[in-house]
Structure formats: C-alpha cells, structure tokens
Amino acid sequence: MSDAEALADRLETAARDVRAIPKLTGAADLDVADAYTVQRTVIDRRLARGERLAGVKMGFTSRAKMIQMGVHDVIWGLLTDAMLVESRIDTGRLIHPRIEPEIAYLIGRPVRSPADVDAAVAGVAVGFEVLDSRYEDFAFTLPDVIADNASAAGYGVGAWHQPRDVSNVGMLMEIDGRAVQTGSSAAILGDPMRSLRAAARLCGQAGIALEPGHVVLAGAATAAVPLPAGAHVRVTASGLGSVEVTT
Ligand code: OOG
Numbered sequence: 560m561s562d563a564e565a566l567a568d569r570l571e572t573a574a575r576d577v578r579a580i581p582k583l584t585g586a587a588d589l590d591v592a593d594a595y596t597v598q599r600t601v602i603d604r605r606l607a608r609g610e611r612l613a614g615v616k617m618g619f620t621s622r623a624k625m626i627q628m629g630v631h632d633v634i635w636g637l638l639t640d641a642m643l644v645e646s647r648i649d650t651g652r653l654i655h656p657r658i659e660p661e662i663a664y665l666i667g668r669p670v671r672s673p674a675d676v677d678a679a680v681a682g683v684a685v686g687f688e689v690l691d692s693r694y695e696d697f698a699f700t701l702p703d704v705i706a707d708n709a710s711a712a713g714y715g716v717g718a719w720h721q722p723r724d725v726s727n728v729g730m731l732m733e734i735d736g737r738a739v740q741t742g743s744s745a746a747i748l749g750d751p752m753r754s755l756r757a758a759a760r761l762c763g764q765a766g767i768a769l770e771p772g773h774v775v776l777a778g779a780a781t782a783a784v785p786l787p788a789g790a791h792v793r794v795t796a797s798g799l800g801s802v803e804v805t806t
Contacts, residue, residue: 566587570693582694582698583597614774624779633748644715648786668681730795751778
C-alpha cells in the first residue's frame with residue numbers, strides 16, 4: 560500500500576480546502592484492509608486534535624444506497640463529537656453535500672461483543688446524516704469510500720425514545736416542506752437492529768469499544784439527496800418524531 564499517512568493527508572486537504580480530489584485507487588494500490596487503515600489514520604488525527612469518538616456509522620445497509628452508489632458491501636465509519644450537527648450546518652464548508660434519513664441508536668452500556676447489544680441499547684431516535692465525499696463527482700470504489708470514512712461529514716439525531724421495535728417504521732425526508740424521500744426503516748437490512756449488531760461485530764474486530772453515550776447510525780433508509788444552501792430539512796420516522804436542520 561502507499562503510505563497511509565500520505566493518503567490521509569490527501570483526504571484531509573480535500574476537506575479543509577473544500578476541493579474534491581481524484582479517487583485514491585486511481586494512483587494507489589488500496590485494498591479494503593488498507594482503506595480502513597487510512598480511515599483510522601484520519602480519525603486518529605482528529606482525536607489527537609481534541610475531538611472525541613462519538614460512535615459509529617454504518618453504510619450501504621440498504622439496497623437504495625447500494626444501487627445509488629454502485630457499491631455492494633456493508634461498510635462502516637467513525638463519528639466524532641465535532642460531526643454532531645445541532646440545528647444548522649454550513650454547506651459552504653462542504654464540497655457537494657447530501658443528506659439522508661437514518662435510524663440512530665444510543666448505547667447505554669459498554670458493548671464488547673454483538674451478544675451485548677440488545678441489553679446495551681438505551682434509546683432509539685430518528686436521525687440524519689450529511690455526506691460529503693471528498694472525491695470528484697461523488698464517485699468511488701469500495702476502498703476509496705472506506706478510506707474517506709464512508710463519506711461522513713455530519714449527523715443529527717432527534718429526541719431519544721425508549722428502545723422499541725423499529726423494524727418497519729415509515730420514514731419521510733422533506734426539504735422546504737416538500738417530500739424528497741419516503742421509505743421504511745425495514746430497508747435497513749430488514750431491521751436496523753441487524754445493522755447495530757454488525758456495528759458491534761466490526762467494532763470488536765477493530766478493537767474499538769462502543770461506550771455509554773456513543774451513537775450508532777444504522778444507515779440510510781433511502782437514497783441520499785443533494786443538500787442545498789438555504790434549505791430547511793425535516794426527517795420524520797413514525798413514532799419517533801422528527802429532527803430538523805437548516806443550511
Ligand atoms: C457512502 C455512505 C453510505 C449509507 O447510509 O448507506 C451511507 C456514500 O453514499 O457516499 O452512509
């Protein structure tokens with residue numbers, strides 16, 4: 560593999576300068592394991608600058624997303640506290656942002672293996688994820704998108720609710736009052752809990768502990784849509800209320 564530090568530099572520079580870069584795989588020989596090393600290098604640098612690990616995001620857990628992006632394996636990325644969007648996100652600091660509706664889980668007890676997951680869920684919420692691929696044209700191969708922390712740029716969650724069955728709840732994403740995506744949480748691996756178990760397994764393999772307070776985004780229930788400047792977005796999940804963000 561090319562030097563993980565050098566590849567991490569390229570991704571960091573793209574995000575900082577708000578300028579897309581060519582895919583890493585165009586010039587570097589990068590497999591999936593290498594790509595996770597690059598992802599971890601970028602995140603470790605953010606943690607070294609004072610950000611805190613806030614949880615995990617799952618990607619390509621729905622067919623809608625696999626078809627949209629042409630990638631067919633479940634992947635994951637890491638969330639830091641700096642990625643949390645309270646109510647506004649500045650799209651001027653992003654290259655070509657997109658937004659997608661999510662189901663989020665709140666971890667209440669340490670998770671050391673997938674067997675711990677059911678007892679560890681302290682809450683469930685509707686959420687959104689803002690994606691911003693650091694690659695030109697939002698186009699990538701599987702290793703590229705893994706290295707790029709699964710395109711993560713920001714995330715938000717609505718009010719936490721008591722753990723409950725959210726295997727098939729209706730989901731709606733509106734921009735400026737117009738429905739732009741509708742779907743069901745069942746699109747997420749048949750039940751977003753499956754995604755949470757997968758997250759626990761992957762964390763275990765990577766030596767990352769899911770701790771109380773961490774958030775797991777189970778993956779989008781629909782395709783992502785472009786996030787314009789000056790927009791008001793509302794994502795609603797039946798029984799979980801809604802979460803809103805302005806740009
Ligand atoms: C990669 C991220 C995919 C999801 O929910 O499927 C993802 C991308 O589409 O750029 O987060």
